[in-house]
Amino acid sequence: xxxxxxxxxxxxxxxxxxxxxxxxxxxxxxxxxxxxxxxxxxxxxxxxxxxxxxxxxxxxxxxxxxxxxxxxxxxxxxxxxxxxxxxxxxxxxxxxxxxxxxxxxxxxxxxxxxxxxxxxxxxxxxxxxxxxxxxxxxxxxxxxxxxxxxxxxxxxxxxxxxxxxxxxxxxxxxxxxxxxxxxxxxxxxxxxxxxxxxxxxxxxxxxxxxxxxxxxxxxxxxxxxxxxxxxxxxxxxxxxxxxxxxxxxxxxxxxxxxxxxxxxxxxxxxxxxxxxxxxxxxxxxxxxxxxxxxxxxxxxxxxxxxxxxxxxxxxxxxxxxxxxxxxxxxxxxxxxxxxxxxxxxxxxxxxxxxxxxxxxxxxxxxxxxxxxxxxxxxxxxxxxxxxxxxxxxxxxxxxxxxxxxxxxxxxxxxxxxxxxxxxxxxxxxxxxxxxxxxxxxxxxxxxxxxxxxxxxxxxxxxxxxxxxxxxxxxxxxxxxxxxxxxxxxxxxxxxxxxxxxxxxxxxxxxxxxxxxxxxxxxxxxxxxxxxxxxxxxxx
Numbered sequence: 001x002x003x004x005x006x007x008x009x010x011x012x013x014x015x016x017x018x019x020x021x022x023x024x025x026x027x028x029x030x031x032x033x034x035x036x037x038x039x040x041x042x043x044x045x046x047x048x049x050x051x052x053x054x055x056x057x058x059x060x061x062x063x064x065x066x067x068x069x070x071x072x073x074x075x076x077x078x079x080x081x082x083x084x085x086x087x088x089x090x091x092x093x094x095x096x097x098x099x100x101x102x103x104x105x106x107x108x109x110x111x112x113x114x115x116x117x118x119x120x121x122x123x124x125x126x127x128x129x130x131x132x133x134x135x136x137x138x139x140x141x142x143x144x145x146x147x148x149x150x151x152x153x154x155x156x157x158x159x160x161x162x163x164x165x166x167x168x169x170x171x172x173x174x175x176x177x178x179x180x181x182x183x184x185x186x187x188x189x190x191x192x193x194x195x196x197x198x199x200x201x202x203x204x205x206x207x208x209x210x211x212x213x214x215x216x217x218x219x220x221x222x223x224x225x226x227x228x229x230x231x232x233x234x235x236x237x238x239x240x241x242x243x244x245x246x247x248x249x250x251x252x253x254x255x256x257x258x259x260x261x262x263x264x265x266x267x268x269x270x271x272x273x274x275x276x277x278x279x280x281x282x283x284x285x286x287x288x289x290x291x292x293x294x295x296x297x298x299x300x301x302x303x304x305x306x307x308x309x310x311x312x313x314x315x316x317x318x319x320x321x322x323x324x325x326x327x328x329x330x331x332x333x334x335x336x337x338x339x340x341x342x343x344x345x346x347x348x349x350x351x352x353x354x355x356x357x358x359x360x361x362x363x364x365x366x367x368x369x370x371x372x373x374x375x376x377x378x379x380x381x382x383x384x385x386x387x388x389x390x391x392x393x394x395x396x397x398x399x400x401x402x403x404x405x406x407x408x409x410x411x412x413x414x415x416x417x418x419x420x421x422x423x424x425x426x427x428x429x430x431x432x433x434x435x436x437x438x439x440x441x442x443x444x445x446x447x448x449x450x451x452x453x454x455x456x457x458x459x460x461x462x463x464x465x466x467x468x469x470x471x472x473x474x475x476x477x478x479x480x481x482x483x484x485x486x487x488x489x490x491x492x493x494x495x496x497x498x499x500x501x502x503x504x505x506x507x508x509x510x511x512x513x514x515x516x517x518x519x520x521x522x523x524x525x526x527x528x529x530x531x532x533x534x535x536x537x538x539x
Contacts (some may be wrong), residue, residue, distance in 0.1 A: 008088065016398070024516040028509050031094070035505070036062050038087045045080040050484065053494045060501045062087035064508035065095075065399055067212025067369035067483020068474075073219050078198075081215050085202050092209030092399045093169060094240065095508060097162065107313070129163070152195060165243055176204035176235045183228050187221045207235035210399040212369025212483035216494050219490040223349070223372040226356045228293025232370065233363045237328075239321055240327045240367040240394030267293040315427060331389055333361030335382055344377035346443045357456040358440060365389045367400035376487050387473060390480035391447070401481030401507050403447050410440040439512060446511035454503050463493045481509040 038059035041050050050058075054070055061068050073081060081160070131499060181200035190199050206213045212352045222228045238246060268290055292473040339345045348353045357372050364370045367384045378386070393402015409532035416435055417425045455475050462471060470486045477484045477498050490499065506514055 024513045029511060030506065030516045031063060031091075034087075034090060034094070035059050038063060038083065039132035041083045042080055042343075043308050045077055045083055049279065053497050054123065056499050057501055058084065059087060060485070060504050061092035062211065062213070063094075064481050065091045065209045065211040065506040066478060066481045066504045066508070067206075068478060068504070069213070069484060070492065070497065071218055072217050073213060073215045076215075080506070081198075081202065084213065085205055088209050088211045089205055089509070092205075092211070097165060112245060116481075123267050161187065164247060167434065168243070172235065173204050173208050176208060176231060177201045179231050180204055180228065183225070183231065185221060185228070188214055189221075203232065204235060205367060207232050207370070208239040208399070210236060210367040210369075210481070212240045212364070212395070214370065215265055219370050219372050219516070223357055224353055226352065229311060229356050229360045229372070233360055236363050236368045237324065238368075240398050240400035241324060242395030242400075244397055245317050245320050245395060250347045254301050255458050258298055261294055261298045261301070265291060265298070270296070295518055304366050317425070318366070319409050320405050323409055324395070327366060327389060327392065327405070330357065330364050331365065332359035334385055335359075335361055338379050338382045338385075342377065342379060345373045345375075361386075362389070365482060365484060366402065367394045367480070367482060369477065371484060383469065383473060386484065387476045390476045390482045390484070393480055401479070403443050406436075407440045410437055411444055414441065442515075445514060447479070450503075450506060450511055451475060454479070454499060460494055461493065461499060465491065475503065477504040481507045505528055 002177045012340055034062075035056070036059075038053065039056040042058050043050065043055035045166050046335075048057070050071065050099060057070060060066075065088055073084070083534060128317060177200045180203055182197065185202075186196075187199075187408065202213075202215050205211075205218075219232065222232070232350075265468060287302050332355075336354060339347070339358065340354065341347050346357050349357065360370070360372055361375075366389045375386075392406050394400025396406055409427075413427055413432065424434075425437050426432065455472060458471055459468065466488050473484070474484050474488050476482075477486045481504060489500075509517075
């Protein structure tokens with residue numbers, strides 16, 4: 001019992017210490033601890049075949065869902081691959097959970113510098129009585145009695161939102177793995193049904209969490225299979241578009257299904273009532289079954305729709321969905337045109353294969369890092385395009401990296417406002433929150449400065465072994481947690497690896513969050529006036 005008491009006592013101490021930290025510091029420290037634990041797991045699993053630096057690199061790349069690796073995953077032990085798959089799942093779910101909760105926190109008017117304890121209390125309102133302890137007894141009693149229903153409602157909101165997050169994540173991954181298992185072509189690198197089963201699960205988890213890892217080293221064996229490419233693209237987009245948008249889309253679909261089932265029920269019921277009245281017959285068994293099934297399904301859809309929490313507002317959803325579609329199509333068409341006659345990439349493929357592989361790289365380059373052909377042979381124009389897509393990234397509150405689509409969109413609106421001055425930055429006629437604009441500009445500034453600094457440091461550490469364009473591509477890939485590589489990763493020294501580890505960590509938790517973690521404040525200050533604009537989650 002003594003060891004158990006010792007462990008329990010120390011766990012309680014650690015929990016109390018975490019509650020005294022800010023949300024930003026908790027996020028950074030939590031990721032750092034998980035990376036260290038994962039690195040030891042990988043090192044032990046490989047029985048010393050990998051150096052600890054490489055193990056730490058792999059753990060960081062897995063937790064930060066980057067996909068860069070100095071070694072081939074196909075050469076690792078199955079136990080190591082399982083550990084990495086577990087770390088990818090933790091990293092993807094962990095960052096989504098924290099960013100979703102931070103979204104709730106921001107809506108409540110708090111900031112990332114808020115202490116975790118205060119954040120938890122605000123998110124669940126479960127410690128209302130404790131917060132009122134120093135007030136007068138009559139005020140405390142009045143607030144507690146009037147706040148009981150609010151306490152239960154707020155706690156239920158956060159709990160249901162997190163349950164929705166986990167349910168949707170696991171459901172999409174399960175569907176993706178099942179489809180890949182039945183659709184994926186055979187590969188000589190992993191023959192047999194058990195290997196096929198594991199490959200399907202690993203690829204699905206890696207795709208949805210935008211990690212870009214593959215235990216067969218790349219997805220070139222899918223280059224001639226458009227169905228599998230579409231499945232993987234769907235997983236990447238769903239993971240990178242952001243949890244609130246997924247909830248919004250799913251709610252909309254459920255509402256349409258509910259209305260459709262209601263109409264079917266009404267038509268069937270009217271038809272059978274006429275038949276019963278005119279012919280005097282009892283309703284047949286199949287009719288009763290249809291009605292009962294329809295009613296149960298409609299009730300279930302209504303309950304399910306009400307239990308889905310955390311959806312985006314219409315403006316944020318429009319920005320992310322429209323922005324994603326524009327970037328995917330611009331990237332896909334541009335890659336197709338630039339690489340059309342490049343025999344080293346897609347030049348030897350038939351047109352349909354060229355089209356699917358071009359759009360696959362466009363989707364993958366913004367966040368995931370999968371490739372179906374040798375990107376070391378891409379044209380210079382494609383290289384520039386991929387760097388731009390990696391920098392922008394995906395949607396907030398998702399597994400994607402980069403500065404995020406919403407940040408980029410607000411920056412465009414801000415630039416437009418500078419050219420044609422208005423009182424406030426507006427999106428489709430609605431004022432955008434001053435905080436959203438201010439945070440967007442800071443995220444862009446911090447990201448640019450970080451890239452310049454790390455470009456300089458890694459160039460020094462590299463010692464002219466690689467060209468500046470290769471280093472820039474690797475730096476952009478690490479910062480955007482993408483994982484595409486021009487072949488430099490395997491030839492980096494230990495100092496370079498530690499710099500890339502830092503860069504991947506920074507790209508995953510966010511430069512703005514790191515700033516708050518180190519300084520204790522966001523630097524926003526009083527922006528003046530009432531910030532009554534539309535709040536759009538950025539960064």
